[in-house]
Amino acid sequence: MAASRSGSSCQAIENQLKICGFKRDMDVSVLYLAGQTKPFRKPPRLFLSIIERSRDTAIPKQRLSRGLKEVPNLSRFQILRYLWLNNNKIQKLTFLINNYRLTELYLNNNELIDIAGALKHLHALQILLLHNNQLKNLDTTVKELKGMISLQTLNLFHNPLSQDPGYRLYVTYFLPSVQLLDRKKVTQKERESALHIYNHERSRVLQSIGFGKRIDMPMVAKTVSTRTTPCAKSLLLSPGYEVANHINKVPFENPEDAVFVRAMKRSIMEFSSVDWNKIPTGLGIRLENKPEEPHEKLTVKFR
Numbered sequence: 001m002a003a004s005r006s007g008s009s010c011q012a013i014e015n016q017l018k019i020c021g022f023k024r025d026m027d028v029s030v031l032y033l034a035g036q037t038k039p040f041r042k043p044p045r046l047f048l049s050i051i052e053r054s055r056d057t058a059i060p061k062q063r064l065s066r067g068l069k070e071v072p073n074l075s076r077f078q079i080l081r082y083l084w085l086n087n088n089k090i091q092k093l094t095f096l097i098n099n100y101r102l103t104e105l106y107l108n109n110n111e112l113i114d115i116a117g118a119l120k121h122l123h124a125l126q127i128l129l130l131h132n133n134q135l136k137n138l139d140t141t142v143k144e145l146k147g148m149i150s151l152q153t154l155n156l157f158h159n160p161l162s163q164d165p166g167y168r169l170y171v172t173y174f175l176p177s178v179q180l181l182d183r184k185k186v187t188q189k190e191r192e193s194a195l196h197i198y199n200h201e202r203s204r205v206l207q208s209i210g211f212g213k214r215i216d217m218p219m220v221a222k223t224v225s226t227r228t229t230p231c232a233k234s235l236l237l238s239p240g241y242e243v244a245n246h247i248n249k250v251p252f253e254n255p256e257d258a259v260f261v262r263a264m265k266r267s268i269m270e271f272s273s274v275d276w277n278k279i280p281t282g283l284g285i286r287l288e289n290k291p292e293e294p295h296e297k298l299t300v301k302f303r
Helices: 002-020 045-054 138-145 167-174 188-198 200-209 255-266 282-288
Strands: 030-032 082-084 104-106 127-129 153-155 269-274 297-302
Touching: 002 030, 138 167, 167 188, 188 200
Parallel strands: 030 082, 082 104, 104 127, 127 153
Antiparallel strands: 269 297
16 A cells, blocks of 8 residues: 555656656756646646746646655755645645755645654754644744844744744744734734744843833932941942953942943934134144133934
């Protein structure tokens, strides 16, 4: 039974190569192995345009696969970039071992339960459709996709994992390159919410030191009285702290004090102006023989 399934998969691939006019494995950049749907749908325009550019004759109207359950190893197609395997009955992904150049992978409408260890090496992927499968573990699935720094379009809806209440924000935070998630654009507000939930400390620091943003902590630094100056107010410096001390990386005992000082320095803007009409030239200074007086300078600081 398994041999017959494998044989049908291989036959589907060979039929595809004949239809597309590929004579050498090294020339195959696109494979359309999608299963039939009712009603029958034509192959996507991208596939048709790529094939039309690669051969002179028109695409025959032929249905290629009939619900594949297994797919043979596709390592022979080293420059494969576009792969359609949607609308099949695939349960395991064991055939993409060396297809590092894949940029678009369509696996929607299958019977996938787990993708652990199957896709993490595909760093060039830009589009990945996994909707309408049986993926259950959100952590495992997202972990598998973390290395895809070019991934921009991702579909995971109609999987059990998408029922998690924090599913969308979780994916947004751990896969920051994704721009379109489940056919909806990821908004800046969603990114900020995800950052606040899954990295609250970083979110707080960014809000504190970001230029032009409000500082959430009190504007008065914490104080401590000393014996020499009982009324003096100063920040709590770490013991033994000195300028250019490369051993002690944190100059304050309380990290909030460091954030406060850094925020104060970064958020100050200063403008100075001088009335050049009142400043004598070099010749005028020599003729008047008077000592040079300090210039009037107007400085404005604001936060």
